[in-house]
Amino acid sequence: MTKIAPSILSADFAKLGEEIKEVEQAxxxxxxxxxxxxxxxxxxxxxPLIADAIKPITDVPLDVHLMIExxxxxxxxxxxxxxxxxxxxxxxxHLHRTxxxxxxHDVKPGVVINPGTPAEAIxxxxxxxxxxxxxxVNPGFGGQSFIHEVVPKIAQIAAWREEMNLDxxxxxxxxxxxxxxxxxxxxxxxVLVAGSAIFNQSDxxxxxxxxxxxxEK
Ligand code: DX5
Ligand code: ZN
Numbered sequence: 546m547t548k549i550a551p552s553i554l555s556a557d558f559a560k561l562g563e564e565i566k567e568v569e570q571a572x573x574x575x576x577x578x579x580x581x582x583x584x585x586x587x588x589x590x591x592x593p594l595i596a597d598a599i600k601p602i603t604d605v606p607l608d609v610h611l612m613i614e615x616x617x618x619x620x621x622x623x624x625x626x627x628x629x630x631x632x633x634x635x636x637x638x639h640l641h642r643t644x645x646x647x648x649x650h651d652v653k654p655g656v657v658i659n660p661g662t663p664a665e666a667i668x669x670x671x672x673x674x675x676x677x678x679x680x681x682v683n684p685g686f687g688g689q690s691f692i693h694e695v696v697p698k699i700a701q702i703a704a705w706r707e708e709m710n711l712d713x714x715x716x717x718x719x720x721x722x723x724x725x726x727x728x729x730x731x732x733x734x735x736v737l738v739a740g741s742a743i744f745n746q747s748d749x750x751x752x753x754x755x756x757x758x759x760x761e762k
Contacts, residue, residue, distance in 0.1 A: 546755070546760055546761070547726075547730055547734075547735065547736070547737060547757050547760040548574035548575065548714070548715065548735060548736040548737070549572070549573055549574055549725065549736075549737055549739065549742045549743075549744045549753050549756060549757055550573065550574060550575035550576070550727050550736055550737065550738045550739070550742065551568040551576065551577060551720060551738075551739060551740070551753070552577040552579055552609050552687065552718070552738050552740030552743075552744075553565065553577065553578060553579070553591075553599075553678040553740075553744075554575060554579040554590060554662065554687045555687045555740035555741045555745060556744045557744075560603050561593075561595075561599070562599075564603075564744065565599060566602070566603070566744065567603050567604050567749050568749050569603050570603075570750070571749045571750035571753045571754075572750070572753055572754070572757075573603070573751075573753065574591045575605060575606050575607070575608035575628075575629070575736065576603060576606070576607050576608065577592075577604050577608045577609060577610060577718070577738045577740075578591055578595075578596055578599070578607055578609045578610065578627075578686075578742075579591065579609065579610050579612065579726045580609060580610065580611050580612060580613055580614035580619075580623070580758060581612045581613065581630070581684075581685065582612070582614060583740070584614045585612050585613050585614045585635075585636050585684075586611070586612045586632065586684050586685035587666060588685045588686060588717055589683070590726070590752075592662060593619065593622035593623050593626070593669055596609060596623060596625075596626040596627065596744050597625060597626050599626065600625075600626035605636060606628030606629065606657075606738075607627045607628055607629070607718050607719065608627075608628065608629045608631070608632045608676075608716075608738075609623050609626075609627040609629065609631065610631050610657065610678065610718065610738075611623070611630060611631065611632050611633070611636075611638065611739055611741065612615075612636075612684045614632075615636075616636060616637065616643060617642075617643055618647055620643070620646055620647055620650065620652075621650060623652075624647070624650035624651070624652045624671070625696070626760075628653060629652065629653040629654075629655050629675065629676055630647045630652050630653070630654065630655065630721075630756065631654075631655030631656065631657045631676060631678050631716075632644070632647070632654075632655070632656060632657065632661060632695050633656075633657050633658070633659070634656055634658050634666050634667050634717060635658070635662060636659070637669070639752055640667075640670055641654065641673060643646060643671065644656065644674060644749075646671040648673075651673035652702060653676060653715075654673060654674050654679070655674055655676035655677065655678055655679050655716070656673075656674050656676075656677055657674060657677075657678035657680060658678075658679060658680065658698075658743035659680050659684065660682070660683060660692045660694065660695050661679065661682055661683075663698075664698045664701045664702055664705075667702075671698075671702075671705060671706070671711055672709070672710060672711065674713050675713050675714065676713055676714045676715075676716055676736070677702050677713055677714070677715050677716070678716045678718055678738075679695055679698055679699055679702065679715070679716070679717055679718070679734075679738040680695070680718055680719050681695045681718065681719040681725075681729075682716055682718075682719030682720050683721055683722070684718075684732070687740040687741050688740070688741040688745075689719060689720055689724040690691075690720050690744065691719060691720030691721065691722075691728075692720070693728070694717050695755070696728055696729075696732055697718065697732075699715060699726055699729060699732035699733050700732040700733055700756070702715055702733065703732065703733025703734075704733075706733075714735045714736050715733055715734045715736070716735070716736035716737070717729040717734045717737055717738065718734070718738040719738070721737045721738060721756070722739065722741075722742035722756065723737045723755050723756055723759045724759070725743070726756050726762055728757050728758075729760065730760040730761065732742060737756060737760060739752075739753075739756055742756060743756075
């Protein structure tokens with residue numbers, strides 16, 4: 546079954562605990578936590594204190610997406626609450642080392658690439674990751690439109706996974722909704738991040754069910 550990772554970037558931060566409980570009860574597989582530093586992306590969001598506060602209120606694993614420069618500095622702090630930590634290839638000078646650093650904290654390492662970065666940039670480290678995240682928007686903000694040109698990269702990563710006999714998950718982030726979900730899963734995606742398509746709806750369970758249903762058509 547396709548996994549759904551609601552992105553709390555589109556949640557109401559004044560009642561974050563309730564929002565998380567609601568998507569947990571609605572069947573969320575991961576809670577996607579978007580960390581932005583105002584340098585790697587032009588926005589500032591959540592720090593490790595918020596991730597620490599969320600951790601004890603939910604049984605759903607935290608999927609922490611670091612959109613920050615120098616992620617190595619903050620990995621030990623996020624490792625206290627995260628089940629998965631995903632770092633941008635574009636932000637890591639020593640990507641292989643950073644992925645190993647994440648694993649050394651008993652957290653699953655993930656790698657992410659922007660729409661403008663070729664799949665080839667992460668081919669040499671695919672053996673090191675538990676998750677590959679493909680951005681289908683330019684990171685920084687929720688509510689943007691899905692960039693269709695990324696779709697061939699989903700298929701490419703899925704093909705390499707099979708050829709290399711690996712078993713990492715393929716996750717898609719940005720502009721995922723009922724319409725774009727099937728394009729992702731048809732090409733090999735296992736996990737769909739959705740922010741506005743879930744939190745902008747009053748019935749979160751209905752929103753999650755509909756994305757999942759359309760993803761599996
Ligand atoms: C964008 C973030 C996404 C964002 C997705 O920089 O990484 O996780 O919250 O939001 P939607 O689903 O609204 O495109
Ligand atoms: Zn994200």
